[in-house]
Amino acid sequence: xxxxxxxxxxxxxxxxxxxxxxxxxxxxxxxxxxxxxxxxxxxxxxxxxxxxxxxxxxxxxxxxxxxxxxxxxxxxxxxxxxxxxxxxxxxxxxxxxxxxxxxxxxxxxxxxxxxxxxxxxxxxxxxxxxxxxxxxxxxxxxxxxxxxxxxxxxxxxxxxxxxxxxxxxxxxxxxxxxxxxxxxxxxxxxxxxxxxxxxxxxxxxxxxxxxxxxxxxxxxxxxxxxxxxxxxxxxxxxxxxxxxxxxxxxxxxxxxxxxxxxxxxxxxxxxxxxxxxxxxxxxxxxxxxxxxxxxxxxxxxxxxxxxxxxxxxxxxxxxxxxxxxxxxxxxxxxxxxxxxxxxxxxxxxxxxxxxxxxxxxxxxxxxxxxxxxxxxxxxxxxxxxxxxxxxxxxxxxxxxxxxxxxxxxxxxxxxxxxxxxxxxxxxxxx
Amino acid sequence: xxxxxxxxxxxxxxxxxxxxxxxxxxxxxxxxxxxxxxxxxxxxxxxxxxxxxxxxxxxxxxxxxxxxxxxxxxxxxxxxxxxxxxxxxxxxxxxxxxxxxxxxxxxxxxxxxxxxxxxxxxxxxxxxxxxxxxxxxxxxxxxxxxxxxxxxxxxxxxxxxxxxxxxxxxxxxxxxxxxxxxxxxxxxxxxxxxxxxxxxxxxxxxxxxxxxxxxxxxxxxxxxxxxxxxxxxxxxxxxxxxxxxxxxxxxxxxxxxxxxxxxxxxxxxxxxxxxxxxxxxxxxxxxxxxxxxxxxxxxxxxxxxxxxxxxxxxxxxxxxxxxxxxxxxxxxxxxxxxxxxxxxxxxxxxxxxxxxxxxxxxxxxxxxxxxxxxxxxxxxxxxxxxxxxxxxxxxxxxxxxxxxxxxxxxxxxxxxxxxxxxxxxxxxxx
Numbered sequence: 001x002x003x004x005x006x007x008x009x010x011x012x013x014x015x016x017x018x019x020x021x022x023x024x025x026x027x028x029x030x031x032x033x034x035x036x037x038x039x040x041x042x043x044x045x046x047x048x049x050x051x052x053x054x055x056x057x058x059x060x061x062x063x064x065x066x067x068x069x070x071x072x073x074x075x076x077x078x079x080x081x082x083x084x085x086x087x088x089x090x091x092x093x094x095x096x097x098x099x100x101x102x103x104x105x106x107x108x109x110x111x112x113x114x115x116x117x118x119x120x121x122x123x124x125x126x127x128x129x130x131x132x133x134x135x136x137x138x139x140x141x142x143x144x145x146x147x148x149x150x151x152x153x154x155x156x157x158x159x160x161x162x163x164x165x166x167x168x169x170x171x172x173x174x175x176x177x178x179x180x181x182x183x184x185x186x187x188x189x190x191x192x193x194x195x196x197x198x199x200x201x202x203x204x205x206x207x208x209x210x211x212x213x214x215x216x217x218x219x220x221x222x223x224x225x226x227x228x229x230x231x232x233x234x235x236x237x238x239x240x241x242x243x244x245x246x247x248x249x250x251x252x253x254x255x256x257x258x259x260x261x262x263x264x265x266x267x268x269x270x271x272x273x274x275x276x277x278x279x280x281x282x283x284x285x286x287x288x289x290x291x292x293x294x295x296x297x298x299x300x301x302x303x304x305x306x307x308x309x310x311x312x313x314x315x316x317x318x319x320x321x322x323x324x325x326x327x328x329x330x331x332x333x334x335x336x337x338x339x340x341x342x343x344x345x346x347x348x349x350x351x352x353x354x355x356x357x358x359x360x361x362x363x364x365x366x367x368x369x370x371x372x373x374x375x376x377x378x379x380x381x382x383x384x385x386x387x388x389x390x391x392x393x394x395x396x397x398x399x400x401x402x403x404x405x406x407x408x409x410x411x412x413x414x415x416x417x418x419x420x421x422x423x424x425x426x427x428x429x430x
Numbered sequence: 431x432x433x434x435x436x437x438x439x440x441x442x443x444x445x446x447x448x449x450x451x452x453x454x455x456x457x458x459x460x461x462x463x464x465x466x467x468x469x470x471x472x473x474x475x476x477x478x479x480x481x482x483x484x485x486x487x488x489x490x491x492x493x494x495x496x497x498x499x500x501x502x503x504x505x506x507x508x509x510x511x512x513x514x515x516x517x518x519x520x521x522x523x524x525x526x527x528x529x530x531x532x533x534x535x536x537x538x539x540x541x542x543x544x545x546x547x548x549x550x551x552x553x554x555x556x557x558x559x560x561x562x563x564x565x566x567x568x569x570x571x572x573x574x575x576x577x578x579x580x581x582x583x584x585x586x587x588x589x590x591x592x593x594x595x596x597x598x599x600x601x602x603x604x605x606x607x608x609x610x611x612x613x614x615x616x617x618x619x620x621x622x623x624x625x626x627x628x629x630x631x632x633x634x635x636x637x638x639x640x641x642x643x644x645x646x647x648x649x650x651x652x653x654x655x656x657x658x659x660x661x662x663x664x665x666x667x668x669x670x671x672x673x674x675x676x677x678x679x680x681x682x683x684x685x686x687x688x689x690x691x692x693x694x695x696x697x698x699x700x701x702x703x704x705x706x707x708x709x710x711x712x713x714x715x716x717x718x719x720x721x722x723x724x725x726x727x728x729x730x731x732x733x734x735x736x737x738x739x740x741x742x743x744x745x746x747x748x749x750x751x752x753x754x755x756x757x758x759x760x761x762x763x764x765x766x767x768x769x770x771x772x773x774x775x776x777x778x779x780x781x782x783x784x785x786x787x788x789x790x791x792x793x794x795x796x797x798x799x800x801x802x803x804x805x806x807x808x809x810x811x812x813x814x815x816x817x818x819x820x821x822x823x824x825x826x827x828x829x830x831x832x833x834x835x836x837x838x839x840x841x842x843x844x845x846x847x848x849x850x851x852x853x854x855x856x857x858x859x860x
Contacts, residue, residue, distance in 0.1 A: 127597050132680060152678050157621050158612055162680035163593035163687070167557050167782045168645050177646035179779035182588055182720065191587050193720045215598050215689065216607035216860065242779070248582050250562060250592035251681025257593070257781040259645065290612065290623045349609035349672070350860075351687040352597045430646065430780075 006415045008099045014044030019418030025093050026265035029073060030117040037073030037120055042265050043097055045114050052110040058096060058103055062088030074124045079210040079229035080355035090270055119264035121171050123356035128169060130236060131161040132362035135336040140365055140377040156287055159337040159345040165257035171264045172422045178429040179258040181242040191245055195429035198240035199397040202363040203310050203373035203405055205332055206234035206262050207339050209357035213347050221295040221344035228339055230266035233405045233422035234360045240376055263422035271417055275409035276302035292348055298340045306332040307408045308364055315400035316390045324404060325388050330364050330371045399428045436845045438529045444474030449848030455523050456695035459503060460547040467503030467550055472695050473527055475544050482540040488526060488533060492518030505553045509640040509659035510785035520700050549694035551601050553786035558599060560666060561591040562792040565766040570795055570807040586717055589767040589775040595687035601694045602852045608859040609688040611672035621675060625859035628670035629827040632793040633740050633803035633835055635762055636664035636692050637769050639787040643777050651725040651774035658769055660696035663835045663852035664790045670806055693852035701847055705839040706732035722778055728770045736762040737838045738794055745830030746820045754834060755818050760794050760801045829858040
């Protein structure tokens, strides 16, 4: 990699940082030592207190408007401002945190060690929608039920999605209480009630909605990218045994609504720009998207090439100081629909999107073993347990297990960036 | 009816009022002549301005706390107070508005003509969940697909529900823009895009959640009734052609999310108390609810006996001054699960409910023609059109059609109450 071409920060630990070099600059909401929630930007292992920098008079014009809108402990108003203000803030932050910054003395006291801060949800979530655009996941799951015909007839026409539960979305680090519910034991005709026995994770990309639309209006696919405020990681924890019994005919419900976890930093389209690549051609014979989903600019912009990883750490592995076990190494290139197509589809019926709404991509699996984004796929519904270096095996998650999602964008000649962690540990059922 | 036993109001038009006699006293959020949103109580054809009555010093103790919590244009904080404050406010309102009130002079200037006020959503809705507890509807719809086995195996064990869209819930009177979307024309293998051709209504009871629960905790069925703030009517507008193509495998999505309409007044459990009747016994052979759904007090309290009605008014009927056509006369007694069971089920996995969340019951149809709560059932999927006095026929809703939901509670020896209207007119697709 040609490091010389990569702009550096005077915040030394940011240079070469796994997730948060100068080129990333994601916003988030944090608290420091019992102070009120405020907005910060991640830079290396630190958080720059944006409200402090505002008070120090370091922002003007659009960038100032942007920072002012972040006050109050949630980024909804900032999301609503849209791309122009976001880009202005990014440009100013590149100046302030770049190696030639004239404001190092003023900024140094505003850099807080991330380890001393607590991260929160970046926005108040109005509605949460979970899509199903990971085509390999759809095939993998479909194969468990219909080996010869894994994809349903609508899959290649409709960006399938459904409404999820907003009230139980939590930031990384929140414990996951094992849910209880009804399940139908194998071979039985009557259900039982008790703790979930097939607890699973789902590896997803989260999409934060920026500017919304009025009810009854639609967002054209050509404008849809402008309505996206940023991205995160999302773990759509799933109770497979509850899901199998409850989901007909109206879809998943209590099998998902006990908690969903997001990474707290909002990574922007601008930061991800170097990591887009030409859309992989749809396989021969796949239909063209209907016209309301088709935009040349969207196709030309390319898909996001984001490497996604899932790590498992059991209680015993922590005791034995063993490294986390990698369950999944996948990529957002497996998305059959672009995020612009998801926005256009969601609003084509006049459904109102609002700043701070959250989309999930659906599970992003690859086609090969090692790339599967859930234990359901990895263990083939519990038939092929995972072997761990601790001597343990896992069909599904056990109490004390911790799941860590990570992301990484790598390209020759540019600084790599990541998303930070999306982490959660399973607690026993109450 | 023994009118002499029925307490009367000094607000004369309230006595014998179809919906809002002294015995009802539902709260709502209204605006009057461009003033800020405030809370009022419906009494006859008027709205009593509760904030004005508070300023006049007419409330003390719990009732005062209750009215204070209604300030700010939404009832979420009031819902969160729970039953004790709600009952205290009701008791005080019965004094203030009863025929022996000593405060008539102070209250008269605070009575606003309902016709001069605009009604709004009573609360800021966090999450919206639509259930499917109308067993006759489930059977009627199931029969269209599986004549011999209309109910799925989980129906009599699981209070089936799914997450709905909160951002597009609107108060009665909001126009309904015909949605556009993908549909699969009969006999075709590829979908088309265009305006919905099978627009439908669904007649539902709405349930407002009061006190919530922490994530990871459950609300026991024995306590669940305490977590309900009140009731309304809900029209779950549905695009049947979009629904048929999109809903596998994750449930209805854009076919529902374009709008849902609620009646704006929050009718309390206390007002509905005289209209409960012993739960109709489950049919011979039906399973007992699992223990987390079973509570003797809940069973003994009885089901709500609320008569529900759907009226259709077409453009031509309005021009010809024809009366509205009754499409449905149904009853909440068709609910297979109680509202307490719905709350207990929803939270049994630790899902957090919050004040201002909304539940829909699902479509409440009877078993007989004339009792069907949607056109899908009435016209058998469009095969048997409805004949109207205007000479028109309807398979599904056409532009200009207005749907009006009403409710009525009637019992010998007590004042009848209603819910007010839940009304919406269909506008052409954009």
